[in-house]
Amino acid sequence: MEKKLEVITANCPQDHKCPSVDICPVGALHQEGFSAPTVDHETCIRCGKCSNFCPMKALVLR
Ligand code: SF4
Numbered sequence: 001m002e003k004k005l006e007v008i009t010a011n012c013p014q015d016h017k018c019p020s021v022d023i024c025p026v027g028a029l030h031q032e033g034f035s036a037p038t039v040d041h042e043t044c045i046r047c048g049k050c051s052n053f054c055p056m057k058a059l060v061l062r
Contacts, residue, residue: 003046003061005039011058012036020050020059029059 005028012018018037021029028043029050036058051059 004041005044005046005051006060006062007036007039008058008060009036011056013056020054023049023053025049 014034014036016034018029018031021031021037024044025047026043026045028040028045029037030040031037039059046061048061051057051061053059
């Protein structure tokens with residue numbers, strides 16, 4: 001089965017602007033305020049850039 005990006009909300013401190021939103025090459029990540037980002041699975045190309053970038057391991061491709 002194809003991998004899918006999961007947002008592990010429990011790993012996200014949710015107290016800052018998510019830097020991974022700007023890392024995504026296709027604009028698939030969105031953030032409301034300082035909440036954990038959400039992913040648009042229709043847009044996500046499963047490149048893994050955000051999951052490699054997030055130091056909290058809150059974005060996981062699996
Ligand atoms: S896996 Fe790639 S395309 Fe998908 S949300 Fe992360 S950075 Fe964007």
